[in-house]
Amino acid sequence: MPLYIKPDIFDRASWKMEVEKDTKTTVKNKKWVPFPYNISKIDGSLNTKLLKDFTGERTSFVQVGPEKWFFPSGFAKEADDMYNFQVKSDDVWVITFPRSGTTWTQEMVWLLCNNLDYKTASEEPLISRFPFFEFSCFVHKDLKQELLERNRNDPKNYEFVKNMDYPGWKLLSETKGRRFIKTHLPFSLLPHNIKESGCKIIYIARNPKDVAVSFYHLNRTILTQGYRGDFPMYWDYFENNLQPWTPYWSHIKEGWQHRHDPNVLFIFYEDMNKVNLRSSIEKISGFLEKQYSSSKLDLLEDHLKFENFKNNKSVNFGSFEAAGVCLKNEAGFVRKGQTNGWRNYFDEDLEKRADKWIEENLKDTDLRFPC
Template sequence: MPLYLDHGLVNGEIVKLNEEKKVKYEEKRLPFPYEIKPVEPELNKKILGDFSGERTGFVQVGPKNYFFPSGYEKEAENFYNFELRPDDVFVATFPRSGTTWTQDMVWLLCNNLDYDKAAKIPLTERFPFLEFSCFVHKDTKAEFLQENEADPEKYKIVQEIDYPGWKTLAKTDGQRFIKTHLPFSLLPPNLTRNGCKVIYVARNPKDVAVSFYHLNRTMRTQGYTGDFEKYWDYFQNNLQPWTPYWEHIKEGWNMRHEKNVLFIFYENMNKNLRRHVEKVANFLGKSYTSEELDQLENHLKFENFRNNKSVNYDIMESIGVYRKVNQAGYVRSGKNGGWRDYFSQEMEKRADQWIEENLRDTDLRFPL
C-alpha cells in the first residue's frame, strides 16, 4: 500500500489529493516489489557498535539483500515510484566511484559551462542526492540541532538535511540533475524508457572500499569508528549501505547497451579525462569548441577539483555533519591503485579471490 495516500505529485507539485484523485493516484503507484527485513538482532547490535550514526538498525532488501539503514524502509516505495521527467539526468554509482567528479562534469556540460554559477551554488543543491534522507537518523539529527542551536542559519540547514530528495526534486523547475547510489532494481522500473539519461560509473572494489572507509569515518551520519581491516570485512560480507557491491555493479553493467545509459569506468576516466569529457558531452547531446573543452578538462583535473569549495561538502562541514580526519577532504586522493597502501598481503589475497569468484559469471572486467 502506498505510504503517502493523502498527497501526490500533480504537474510536478506535491498537493493534497481529493478522494477521486487519491484513488487514481493509488492505481498509478506501483507496490514496492521486494521484501524488506531487519538484520538479525545480534549482528545488528554488532554493526551499530561500529557505526555511531545509525541508532535503530539496518535492513536488507529483496533477494539480493541490498543493505540500508532503518530509514530506507519508509521511503522505498517513494523511490520506486519517483515521478520521472524525460529530460532528467541521473548520475548513478556505487559510492566512491567518481560520483562527485562526474556530477560536476555533467552539470557544467548541461548548463553552458557556467563556472560562475557552479561556484556559487553547492553541488549538493545543483545535483540533489535522491536517498540521503534515509541516512539521517532522528537521534543523530537531534545532536546536530543541539550543536548548532546558537547559530540560526546553521540550525535551519540542519533542520532541512533530512528533507526527502524526491520531494525536493518534485518541486524543482527546469531540468533536474539527480545523484543516486541505488541500484537499478530499486529505482523506477521505467527509468531507461522514459527519456531520462543515466550515467553509471564503476570503480574497482578495492579502491572503492578504501575511499568508502574514509567517508564512513568523516560523515557522522555513518560514524564508523573501527580500522580498515574490520571495515573491509563488513564491505566484503555485504554489510555496508548499498552493498552487495557486485550485484550493484552487475546491474549497471547489464544496462550498458540501453540507449539512454552510459556505462564508464572510473579508472579509464582517470587515465584519459578528455576522452571521457567528450564521450559524456556526446551522450548528453552537447557540443563545445576544443577551447571550451580544454577549459572544462582543466577545471576537472584532480589537483584543481579537490580545491573546489562547491563540491567539497563545505556546508556539511560547517554544521558538523562532516568532519575531516587527518585533514583528508571529501574529494580525497582520486588516484588509481591507492588500495595498496591499506591492504596487507593476506587481505589482498582474500580480496583477489573474492573478485575472481564474482567475475566468473560475467564478462565485466576492470581496466588495469
C-alpha cells in the same frame, strides 16, 4: 519479522488516490506501484555489533529484497515514495556505487548541460545543483537532534541541519526545469518508470579495492555513517555485504547489464583518470548531445583536473563540515582520486583474500576493470 509492513503500502497508496480525487485528478493516471521487495530487520548480535561500529544509525539496519541490499532503517520509511518518484524524459541521473567518481562526474555533467556556467557552479553548491536522491534515509532522527543541539547558537548551521533530512525525491518532485539527480541505488531499486521515461543515465564503475578504501575514509568522516573501526574490519563488512548499498557485485553487474540501453552510458572510473580525462569528457558530452569548441573543452578539462577539483569549495560539502556533520580531522569529501591507491591499505594476506573474492565474482560475467 519484516520491518516493512506490506498492508501499510496499500494504505498509503489509497491515501494518495484520495488526494487525487480531491484535486479532481484522474485516479487512472496515477501510476502508484507498491514497493515490490520485502524489507527485513537485521537483529540480534549482528545488529548490535553494526550499531556499535557504525554510530550514525541508532535503530537497526535492514536488508532489501532477494539481493539483500543493505541500508539503515530510514530506507523502509521512504522506499515506496522513492519507487514511485516520477522520472522525466529530460532528467539526467548519475548512478554509482559510492566512491566511484560520483562527485567528479556530477560536476562535469552539470557544466556540460548548463553551457559551462562556471559562475553559477562556483556560487551554488553541487548538493543543490545535483540533489542526492536517497540521502535522507541516512539521517537518523537521534543523530539529527544531536547535531541541532550542537548548532543551536549558529542560525545558519542550525537551519542546514534542520533541512538535512528533507527527502531528495521530494525536493526533486518540487523542482522546475531540468533535473540532475545523484543516486547510489542499484538499477533494481530505482523508480519504476525510469526505463520508460527515456531519461539520460550515466553509470560509473570503479574497482572494488579502491572503492573500499575511499568508502572506508568517508564512513569515518561523515557522522551519518560514523564508522569507528580500522580498515581490515571495514573490508570484512564490505566483502560480506554489510555496508550501505552493498552487495557491491550485484550493484556493478546490474549496471553492466544495462550498458547497451540507448539511454545509458556505462563508464569505468579508471578510464576517467588523468590520461583519459579528455576522451571521457568528449564521450559524456556526446552522450548528453552537447557540443563545445576545443578551447572550451580545454577549460573544462583544467577545471576537472584533480589538483583544481580538490580545492573547489562548491563540490567539497563545506556546509557539512561547518555544521559538524563531517569530522575535520579526517580525509575530506574529495580525497585523492587515485587509481590503485588501495596498495597502501592491503597487507599481503588481505590482498590475497580480496583477489580471490574478486576472481570468484567475475566468473559469471564478461565485466573486466581496465586496471
